Amino acid sequence: MSETRFKEARYTAAMVRGPALPQGCSTLSCEDFLVARRPLIATVFRLGYLNPPGSTR
Numbered sequence: 001m002s003e004t005r006f007k008e009a010r011y012t013a014a015m016v017r018g019p020a021l022p023q024g025c026s027t028l029s030c031e032d033f034l035v036a037r038r039p040l041i042a043t044v045f046r047l048g049y050l051n052p053p054g055s056t057r
Contacts, residue, residue: 020044 020043022028022036 018044 020037020040022033022040025033025036028036
């Protein structure tokens with residue numbers, strides 16, 4: 001993978017992970033989007049609960 005593609009892949013991964021957007025979200029129906037997003041949002045909440053801001057763990 002070229003350096004540019006690697007940077008693009010990291011950028012895309014960060015854009016998807018932070019707001020918990022499923023891959024291809026712009027092409028999904030509303031119902032499919034919500035079904036695909038539910039486990040991603042659960043992961044964001046779980047990570048926030050396990051590692052709260054200011055935590056020294």
